[in-house]
Amino acid sequence: MNDTGASVSVLIPTFRRPIGLARAVASALVQTRLPDEIIIVDNDPDASARELASELAEGARIPVRYVHEPRPGVANARNLGFATASGRYIAQLDDDEAARPEWLAALLATRAAMDCPVVFGPVTPLATNAAPMARAFLERLYARTGPNSDAARTRDWGCGNSLIDREAVPLPDPPFDARTNEVGGEDDLLFVGLQNAGIRFAWSADAEVIEYVEGDRARWPHMLARSFAYGQGASQNCVHGGRVNVPGLMGWMAVGLAQSVLFGLIALPARLVAGPARGAACIDKAVQGLGKIFWADKLAPRFYGVASRG
Numbered sequence: 001m002n003d004t005g006a007s008v009s010v011l012i013p014t015f016r017r018p019i020g021l022a023r024a025v026a027s028a029l030v031q032t033r034l035p036d037e038i039i040i041v042d043n044d045p046d047a048s049a050r051e052l053a054s055e056l057a058e059g060a061r062i063p064v065r066y067v068h069e070p071r072p073g074v075a076n077a078r079n080l081g082f083a084t085a086s087g088r089y090i091a092q093l094d095d096d097e098a099a100r101p102e103w104l105a106a107l108l109a110t111r112a113a114m115d116c117p118v119v120f121g122p123v124t125p126l127a128t129n130a131a132p133m134a135r136a137f138l139e140r141l142y143a144r145t146g147p148n149s150d151a152a153r154t155r156d157w158g159c160g161n162s163l164i165d166r167e168a169v170p171l172p173d174p175p176f177d178a179r180t181n182e183v184g185g186e187d188d189l190l191f192v193g194l195q196n197a198g199i200r201f202a203w204s205a206d207a208e209v210i211e212y213v214e215g216d217r218a219r220w221p222h223m224l225a226r227s228f229a230y231g232q233g234a235s236q237n238c239v240h241g242g243r244v245n246v247p248g249l250m251g252w253m254a255v256g257l258a259q260s261v262l263f264g265l266i267a268l269p270a271r272l273v274a275g276p277a278r279g280a281a282c283i284d285k286a287v288q289g290l291g292k293i294f295w296a297d298k299l300a301p302r303f304y305g306v307a308s309r310g
Contacts, residue, residue: 008104009087010035013077014095015043018052020212025056025064027098027209033105037063039085043077045070073181074303078159079174088167094160096217097123097209107163110150110204117168118191118199120157121207122146127218133271136280137223138213141230146203153201159187161209169199177240183300188233189240225301227284231256231291232300239295249295256292259285 010028014021021040028038040056042049047068057064069080082090089111091104103121110119125142127135144157164171172193180186195201216222235256238249263286271279 006089007087008033008035008089008091008108009085010038010091010093010104011041011078011081011085012038012093012095013041013043013074013081014049015077016048017095018049020095020097020214021049021052022056023098023212024093024095027100027103028093029060029062029064030101031099031104032102033108034062035091035104036087037065037085039081040064040066041077041081041084042066042068043072043074045072073178074184075174075176075178075181075186078176078186079178082171082175089163089165091163092159092161093209094211096214097160097211099161099209100207103161103207103209106204106207110202110207111163111165114150114152114200114202116152116200116202117165118194119163119202119204119207120144120146120153121161121204121209123161123209123211125211125213127213130213130218132276133280134218134220134223136276137220137227137284138218140280140284141223141226142211142213147205149205151203151205153203155195155201157187157191157201159190160211161207162187163204163207169194170197179240179297182302183297184229184303185233185236188237192237224283224287225303227287228291229301229303231259231288232295233291235292235295236297236300252292253295256289259289260287260293261289262286263289 012024025038028035040049040053050066053066067080067084069077091107093099107119107121123144125139127138175190176186177189180189235249235252238245238252263282267279267282267286270282
């Protein structure tokens with residue numbers, strides 16, 4: 001099939017990241033295959049991105065549209081973006097990411113060649129001045145890696161650097177669950193649901209974006225909280241939705257117990273003997289294991305929505 005000429009909206013939700021937002025929009029405006037529009041969704045109740053969005057729209061070769069979602073929450077922001085976008089395709093780019101010039105063309109080419117209505121691409125994290133152990137940890141935490149060539153995928157990924165063909169995908173209404181507004185995981189719930197509905201996913205090896213890991217996101221408290229939350233996701237997916245998957249939940253909790261004990265015990269020896277990358281891997285697996293055990297929503301770290309306002 002060949003749908004590369006169909007309309008494409010690039011969706012960029014943002015919350016008080018003016019430098020990152022400007023960088024993300026700039027990267028979308030120099031694509032070898034330009035989108036038909038860029039949608040900026042400002043999730044700051046104070047509408048702090050409005051003026052910057054207006055500046056970014058001046059002289060742009062395509063429409064740069066600004067919408068304000070004053071209700072705090074990552075799901076709220078993404079839902080408004082989907083409701084506002086006019087394109088058949090929605091390509092999602094986060095406000096801490098910048099796309100390579102061939103990014104959008106690669107996503108569309110993979111969609112056409114693989115005949116998969118949901119496509120994901122690689123994410124390469126970049127952090128300056130990070131110590132070796134922290135750098136190794138954040139590279140595990142924020143990187144999305146895959147094969148060196150396009151391929152079908154059998155698992156779910158996050159929203160950042162993704163393409164969805166709305167004509168071929170039965171999206172929920174709204175697409176993202178409001179229960180995830182503060183804790184995140186809205187993308188996991190959506191893509192797990194689509195996968196369960198038989199939607200095919202693809203990997204676009206050339207559709208790379210760079211994720212800039214800056215400020216608190218590159219510090220240990222935030223990184224460990226993220227790792228814990230990622231671990232919770234596997235167990236929480238068993239309890240969110242129409243019915244509780246008890247065998248699945250018990251299975252993930254058992255995996256979490258084994259992970260937390262085994263990798264917790266070998267983390268320090270691995271760091272001393274094999275280096276920062278192995279040590280970071282053990283810490284990440286141990287903390288994710290704890291998340292699988294202590295999966296309750298009330299224990300989930302809050303990263304978005306009201307919690308992000310301080």
